[in-house]
Amino acid sequence: MPLKPKRKPFSPRKSDVDVNPQNIETHLSQFIKFYKGINLVSEEEWPHFIESLLNELPVTFSISQRHRRCNEINDGKGGSLSESDVLSQFLKNQVLPKLKGVELEDGSSVQMSAIPWYPKHLAWKTNIPLQALMSNEKLRPLKSFILGEKRYAFLFRQEIVNMIPPLLVDIQPHHKILELRAGAGYHSSQILEQIYSNPKKMPEGFLVANVHEKSYTKTHYRWNTGTNVLFTHHSEESFPDLYLSQERDADCKVLYDRVFLDGVSSNDGTMRTNLKMRTNWSIVQAQKNHAELKKQLRRGLELLELNGQLVYFTRSMNPLENEAVVAALIDEAPGSLQLLDVKSRLPSFHVRAGMTSWKVMSQGLVFYDTYDSAPAWFQKENEKSLFAPTNASMYNLDRCVRILPHDNDTGALFVAVISKFGSLPWQKAEDGAGEVKMETEDKAEEKQTEEEKKKQKYNHPIRCDVNVCVAEIEWTTEITDEKLNSTETVNCSTYDLAPMKVSKSCWTPTMKQMMTQEKEPGFTEITDSNPDWQAVKKQYDIRKFDPTPYLLKFVEEEKSTLYYFFSQNVKNLLLHNPKIFKSSGKFAGGMLFIKSTPASRPELVLWGATAILPFINKWLIPVPKADLVLLLQDKELPFSKLSDKTRKALEALGAQDGTVYFHCEAKSKNADPPCSILLQREKFSLFVKPSFGFYIDSVENHLLRLCGITPDEDSEDEMDIV
Known part of the structure; x- marks a missing residue:
């Protein structure tokens, strides 16, 4: 009977070795022996198979x-x-x-x-x-x-x-x-x-x-x-x-x-x-x-x-x-x-x-x-x-x-x-599926015992300051007259408890964490009366659409307030499985609008505008292809360079600055451009310029290609490829 080898005959682990047809038998000896031994491919195919492994994809x-x-x-x-x-x-x-x-x-x-x-x-x-x-x-x-x-x-x-x-x-x-x-x-x-x-x-x-x-x-x-x-x-x-x-x-x-x-x-x-x-x-x-x-x-x-x-x-x-x-x-x-x-x-x-x-x-x-x-x-x-x-x-x-x-x-x-197409034998059947299960007293006691076991035990002596306070005094008065008749009177006085001071020496590590940590960020549901939603609704004159049943609010600690749009099932999963999605929940859903700081105005983001585009009636301006191309190519575009119709639409928004959306709609496959394009920009008093923020993609070159225009190739040569 063969004995277990004392040492595994590994191939040399040198990533910088140049494996080529001349030395492949040496560096891939185990590989070749195994796959030839199990007949992975026929003898006729083997040279082509080995050669392909060394060629760049x-x-x-x-x-x-x-x-x-x-x-x-x-x-x-x-x-x-x-x-x-x-x-x-x-x-x-x-x-x-x-x-x-x-x-x-x-x-x-x-x-x-x-x-x-x-x-x-x-x-x-x-x-x-x-x-x-x-x-x-x-x-x-x-x-x-x-x-x-x-x-x-x-x-x-x-x-x-x-x-x-x-x-x-x-x-x-x-x-x-x-x-x-x-x-x-x-x-x-x-x-x-x-x-x-x-x-x-x-x-x-x-x-x-x-x-x-x-x-x-x-x-x-x-x-x-x-x-x-x-x-x-x-x-x-x-x-x-x-x-x-x-x-x-x-x-x-x-x-x-x-x-x-x-x-x-x-x-x-x-x-x-x-x-x-x-x-x-x-x-x-x-x-x-x-x-x-x-x-x-x-x-x-x-x-x-x-x-x-x-x-x-x-x-x-x-x-x-x-x-x-x-x-x-x-x-x-x-x-x-x-x-x-x-x-x-x-x-x-x-x-x-x-x-x-x-x-x-x-x-x-x-x-x-x-x-x-x-x-x-x-x-x-x-x-x-x-x-x-x-x-x-x-x-x-x-x-x-x-x-x-x-x-x-x-x-x-x-x-x-x-x-x-059948149940798996190692899975235990669900007892009483669809029935209401009542917890017996024995099970309740057993559960309580288990919970007691889980409670933290004190393994070190602790010191605490004890305040003894009188909360209530009760006394009885007994009076006996000359005829030896006795009467009893019960009197009671109550006192407010003095403020209690708990020494920090009494705090366990868990108590310290609970006392000091802030509330963790997480998702909460909102209603139509939410002030941030009402501000966005008014700003963009959103009608005939109430997204609040599909919205969840995510508040970051001392940072932004984010409002995400979900399908109903995904929303339910987030709300009812919070521990499972604790570290990744923020990245679920599509961001509809954001409030960068408590004092700032909530703003609709491009993703959100795309999802609810048919219901937006303000700060959404239809533009022809010529204006769209100007907006894509010019980083700071004066109103005067745009067509009269687009310029008047911008001026009609008044002196207020804010995020404006330009929509070039395609109504047929022969339109120019042949697909609808939505562009986000920041409006100022006399010009518009690209929006900036961590939630905004700079996709100008992509949109130029959709318009049939080849963008400047130099701007893309520095990007990485994986």
Whole structure:
């Protein structure tokens, strides 16, 4: 029987090593031995597979359909185009013609095409490496377009395989959706685009994005805040239950129609972009991840509604993190889970079936076909579920989706779509579901005992000053006359208590915190009589619309007062699960208006103006394209440069300064510009200038593109690209 190796034969961990075809056998020896041993690809494919791992990925990107994450009444109104459609037209008409005849370093011509299976053909693939895009002056028009639109999430530069998971299931506006492990925000954006598919109606559904890794938090908040999205920060395997009301019963517990789980994996499918993976790959990592992935998938299935669908995916090629995890959970819930075949959703794209058999390699680089054939030390450290099931055909593992790097010139991806059509055996049934439960005296006493145990115990002697005060004096008078008759009189006098002084030496740490801390910021409901709302309502003459049932007020300590607009379900989740959303609640919803300081005037913000545009009757000025372009290009524009109609509308507002909105409405797809545009500016006595504030995006270049005008490319060359 083979003994456990004393030392794991890791490859050298040097991120600066240049892995190339000449030394790949040395630096990726474990990788090659394992994937050849499990027959990941055929012998004929192997050279192409290995070569693809060392090639730089080409630039790919997608245009966002719903940037503001709210209902945009004017998006596509009257046959006009949406912003995403106009941006796509700009790319085709203004950018692509400038790339004709441009050659890359290898002598090939630049190639760009829309991805056929992506909705509305808004995703694009190229044959341009990122380094070439950034350094080749002839590619500057495309570089400026990508950098400028990416900055404010009108465009996402992402790998093709990263676009796939949200497209493998049907998402409707009424669906409740959970991203159990949300990554950089791309998938959240795609999910929200489908939730907001009807711009004229507030969707009932919502997305809960669990951003466990703090490095992604700000990205999520910047890209995806809106009326129907919430953020949480919890571990995947212990994600808490959420409730839509104060009652904590089964009827109010949230179960999700769709669950997305981006599993924690070794990520060897990202080797083309993650250069460290080429020298740090180890078989041990996947074996360690297996147990963790099962916990995450198990929790995701518990939160899934009956007949709901869970999308489990990883950027790993290793079956120990993929098919083995899926098979283990199906085995734990026989008759309740089923894999769905979703390959038809990716037409003209090369996908592979899931693996049905594989071997497991130990850290000593020895293969074992079954758990029983492995030595005792290996069985002790690893789970039986690492191995392929003997009756693999019963699990339909071939319905999983595998994408390898050399198939479509992409990274690698594994996806499994699981449908839940029965209860899970490990979940305890809800006792008396739908019935009113009465607490017995025994249970009440037991509960009281538990609460007593939770009370803080004093482990150190304390000193306190005791004030003894007389509060009441009572006396009895007994009188006996000559005939020995006795009478009793009772008299009572009361006194006010003297002020009590509690010494600070009596305070526990908890008491000190309660005595000194200010009230934490949080959400509160408002009514139509709220003075800030009434001021905004009067300022903009808002009629026939009362947003207060959907508004919550968030007061920051000694800072601004923010008013957020929510869908009803998201509002209920925030109010009835305050501890869960304590650290992220402020970033939920869409900001409608803000009061910067207690003494300042509340102001409507651009996001809010977009959401309630049809109901605004003042400080909203219709403008032609010519005026709009002037407003975008001039940082301080005098009234005199604008058309007579626009100038008179500004002068009619009087001497009062304030935020004014200019609206260029498109009434057909042949209008110029072909989509409606709303622009925020600050009005002064004789001129207007851009608004400033932490909640305001400078999107002038984006709006110029919507007008068909190429902005100054120099202004966008300094931006970062990720």
